[in-house]
Amino acid sequence: MPLRLYDTLTRSTQHVHPMDSDTVRFYCCGPTVYGPAHIGNFRTFVMQDVFRRVVEADGTITRHVRNLTDVDDKTIRESQKASLTLESFTSEWTHKYHQDCQALNLLTPHVEPSAVAHIPEQVAMIEQLLASDHAYITKDGSVYFRIDSFAEYGKLSRLKEREITTTQVERQQSDEYERESAADFVLWKARRPEDGYNYWESPWGQGRPGWHLECSAMAIKHLGESFDLHSGGVDLIFPHHENEIAQSEATTNKPFVRHWFHIAHLMVDGEKMSKSLGNLYTLADIRSQGFTAEELRYVLLSANYRQVLNFTWDSLTAAKKALSRLRDFKQKLGNSPATNSHDFSVFHPVLVALQTDLNTADALGRLFKIIKTVQSDLAQEKLTPDQIHAARIGFANVMKAFGFSLTDNQNNDAPIYIKQLAETRWQAKQNKDWEQSDALRKELSTAGWTVKDTADSYTIIRL
Structure with missing residues (x-):
């Protein structure tokens, strides 16, 4: 059966299937490459990876786009602190991010666009919004989206117009430029002295794009004006994804995204992650304590994606034991031959749990229950060679769906x-x-x- 997944827009569980009857096209908000990604970031990326694997489990084709934010306030500020060009600085952190993704066995997206490489598309989008009076230029040369021009603003976050206050906007947007309304958001930021050489030319003057605009332009470029699914952490629902909807649909006059998939926060020992608390852990921190990337992956997908995950060091120890059990079972069962089969055999109930709103916790519970039964049958020689062969393939497909390699690294x-x-x-x-x-x-x-x-x-x- 196709995956059923909770949709943030409709607040209901919906089937995920390609609107073009061919390929599930989806966009994931990627990292801002100004430092190492932390385990909270990777909870989102791991769950998005499991989503793709589960969609592909029955042979469905996907087109996965995950962007790199390589120009914004943070990347400019930190590159200047490091006395590096923006390109050199962000390239170093992009390389580190890719290394972490590989260690965590994340599937490589089919397209990984960068914001800097898509400035022309962003300028063109702003020109369309200005022409349709959805945007306006301020005296300093910045461009803002006029929220009053988009009647459905707030439909994703259910934010009523009266709730959009100056205080909320200032809390969500670090840059303050002159604008008509406190709720309007920036599409293009006019060049400022502190930006240094980090600016681009546009018909309305030198500057750089706003963060929200970057994702819309890249998504439309690589997935079309309407596509199947958009994903990110719950913290992106407002204002980022709300703003993406407004500027995209105002530009195209078409529905932007059919399905919105958001992943809940991660906490550490019951507390919010923060630099001040010293619990903003990275993969390097996990490894320094003797744990593996695969053990971290296990922890990050062990709980329901819609619930806050409380990370503890004990959870990594438990993950180590669980993965050891999986490796032992794989050894007893024997390796499966290379195959393109999508058959899950006796492990089919695990796939059903994954297809039921990506219930990874239930899926893991079912997995170990089935393993116990199969091990007992193996010990009592109850299984025929064909049944053992089918179980091998089924187990291999389950491990592929979870993204566990079970290699001794x-x-x-x-x-x-x-x-x-x-x-x-x-x-x-x-x-x-x-x-x-x-x-x-x-x-x-x-x-x-x-x-x-x-x-x-x-x-x-x-x-």
């Missing part, structure tokens, strides 16, 4: 000091210094690690 995820100890022990062994080799092995064991030697190398394994 302990060497990559071990802390640096553990890697150094292991390498020193290996060299001691090569030098036949058995006393030092044994002492270092004990030191590794005390730290929770061991090594498995082969003829010409070794593997670091967490105990």
Whole structure:
């Protein structure tokens, strides 16, 4: 059956299927590349990844677009602090982001547009909005969207006109420019001295695009004027996604998006993540404590996406044990041959849970229950070779849907000091210094690690 997913716009659960009867086209708001993405960001990206995997589980084709915000207040400010050009600065953080995505086994989007590369599309969109009187130019050369011109403004967030106050707008928008109404939002920011060389030419003067406009222009460019689904964290519902709807539909006179998919916040030990509390963790922080990227992925998808996820270090320990059980089962069942089959066999109830509003928590519960039954049947030799073969393929497809690789990549995820100890022990062994080799092995064991030697190398394994 097709995936049923909660839609923020209608406040109801709807089937996800391609409006063109061919490809599910969807857009995900990506990172602002001015620093490392934190685990709260990656909760959203992991759930979007699971969404795509579940849609593709029955053979449905997707077109996945996830943008890079490489020009805004933060990227300009931080690049200047680092004494780097905007391009050099954002390229470094984009590379780091891609490394984290690969470690977390996120599928690469089919298109990953950058805001800077789509300035012409944004300028063209503003020209259309100005021509239709949905936008206006201020004295300093900035351009604003006139909210009063769009009667349906607030339909996504259910924000009534009387609730749009100056205080709310100032809290949501860091830049303040002259405008007709406090609720109007910026489409183009006139050049200011503090922007340095980070500006572009437009018919109304030098400047740079507003953040909201960037996503609309890139989405329409790569997915069309109307497409299937748009996704992001719940914090983007207002004003970002509300503004995207207004400026996009005012430009095209067509419905912008059919389905809105939002993921709830992540908290740490019951508290909101913040730099001041020192709990704004990144993947590097997780690894430094001896946990793997796959264990973090397990935690991030272990709870219902519509509920706040409370991250704890204990949850990572639990994830480590759960993934160990999955690896053990995979070993007992045996690897499945390469196949394009979409059959889930005995594991079909897991897929059903995933197709029911991406209920990953229920899906994991069903998975381990089925594993217990299959293991018992294997031990009692109740399964035929064909049933075992089908179970292998079904299990492989379930792991693909969750995005678990179950590979032994302990060497990559071990802390640096553990890697150094292991390498020193290996060299001691090569030098036949058995006393030092044994002492270092004990030191590794005390730290929770061991090594498995082969003829010409070794593997670091967490105990």
